[in-house]
Amino acid sequence: MVKQRKEDMDYRNVRLSIDTYNKLDKYLLELMQKRGDRRISLDEAINSLIEYHYSVAATTKKNE
Numbered sequence: 001m002v003k004q005r006k007e008d009m010d011y012r013n014v015r016l017s018i019d020t021y022n023k024l025d026k027y028l029l030e031l032m033q034k035r036g037d038r039r040i041s042l043d044e045a046i047n048s049l050i051e052y053h054y055s056v057a058a059t060t061k062k063n064e
Helices: 018-035 042-063
Strands: none
Touching: 018 042
16 A cells, blocks of 8 residues: 655655665666766666666567
8 A cells, every 4th residue: 555645745765675775786886887976876876777667668669
């Protein structure tokens, strides 16, 4: 069941398993090296993964 979002809420805490957190941290380091910027947050890394997922899904759908 999903909680209702308050209109004035900016953040929500999410609990990750340690394995998932370690994979995300590893991806964050790769993204920092790729962009050449050490000031990338976990939020930016997650958004990057989401964008990548949707771009791959769109490409796959076009090829079908």
